[in-house]
Amino acid sequence: MSSGAFEPIFSRRTFIAFLFLAPVGIFCVFAIIVVLQYRQFQAMLSPLAETQEYVWGPPQIALRDSLIVSLTRFSALSSGDSLRLGSEDLTLLLNASPIAREQHLSLSVQIMGDSLFVLRTTQAIDDLQGRLAWIFKKLGRSGFLNARVEGRPKLENDRLDLDPDRGFLNNQKIPRSALVKRGGFSPGDFIHPRDGYETFVRSLAKVKLDQGGVLLLRK
Numbered sequence: 001m002s003s004g005a006f007e008p009i010f011s012r013r014t015f016i017a018f019l020f021l022a023p024v025g026i027f028c029v030f031a032i033i034v035v036l037q038y039r040q041f042q043a044m045l046s047p048l049a050e051t052q053e054y055v056w057g058p059p060q061i062a063l064r065d066s067l068i069v070s071l072t073r074f075s076a077l078s079s080g081d082s083l084r085l086g087s088e089d090l091t092l093l094l095n096a097s098p099i100a101r102e103q104h105l106s107l108s109v110q111i112m113g114d115s116l117f118v119l120r121t122t123q124a125i126d127d128l129q130g131r132l133a134w135i136f137k138k139l140g141r142s143g144f145l146n147a148r149v150e151g152r153p154k155l156e157n158d159r160l161d162l163d164p165d166r167g168f169l170n171n172q173k174i175p176r177s178a179l180v181k182r183g184g185f186s187p188g189d190f191i192h193p194r195d196g197y198e199t200f201v202r203s204l205a206k207v208k209l210d211q212g213g214v215l216l217l218r219k
Contacts, residue, residue, distance in 0.1 A: 045143035046170045051106040051122035054095035063089075064096050075200040077218060086213040087111050097190035114209045117162060119185075121147045146170050149179065153214060155207045158198075161186045 054060075067089055074083045085093075090109040094100060100107060103123065110118040123145050147169050154163040162185040167174040179185075191197045206217040 045125065046146050047143055049106065049122045049124070049144045050146040051108050051120045053106050054091070060092060064092055067093060071200060072196070074216065074218065075196075075203040077203075081218045083216045083218075084210060084213045085216070090214065094187075094190055099190045111209060111212050111214065113212060115152075116150055117152055117209060117214070119149045119162060149185065151185075152209060153207045155201075155204055158202050159186065160188070160201050160204065160207060 067085075070083060074081065087109045091107065094107040094109065095105075099105075106122040108120045110120070112118065125143050125145060148167065149162065149164050150166045151162050151164040154161045164176065164179040164185060166176065167179045188194055188197050188201070203218055204216060205219040208215050208217075
């Protein structure tokens with residue numbers, strides 16, 4: 001018996017069948033991936049908002065104006081000084097930002113002593129923005145994205161950031177590698193225009209957690 005007897009023979013019919021079946025197989029794999037992603041996305045949605053919408057009234061508006069004056073004076077000083085912002089101050093400033101209002105973001109800050117900065121955000125899926133937002137709205141239909149990021153403030157190369165240690169989306173842990181690559185952890189990401197903010201950051205020598213607040217040290 002010749003060795004050619006064991007070689008597969010491809011007829012025109014076999015080739016046509018392969019052309020039809022190959023896309024079907026690819027589609028099945030794609031469908032499985034979509035189903036898994038859909039279930040994962042659904043698991044990340046919550047029917048409840050963990051961070052409540054910030055309520056503005058005369059006391060909050062007065063405090064906002066006072067904080068802005070303090071920050072402006074701090075950055076305008078010509079000699080060393082310090083300024084301390086508590087959790088309530090930072091929560092107010094973040095919620096006062098134009099971007100937070102435009103995207104209907106609810107934010108809150110909690111500082112654990114001298115060791116941990118916790119940022120919580122809530123956004124309804126209907127308020128998501130961006131080119132791919134419509135996909136998530138179709139997948140999720142309704143619900144809230146509740147995020148929590150834990151870390152410490154970091155000042156480096158005239159940029160102020162939250163250096164994340166851990167992150168959670170509706171209590172499901174997010175890999176730190178994904179947090180490091182993602183933007184949105186700088187106060188500057190919530191401010192527009194940024195001219196006064198850039199001047200303020202350039203005036204800083206050090207930023208650290210201090211007894212439930214953030215201590216800003218000027219150059």
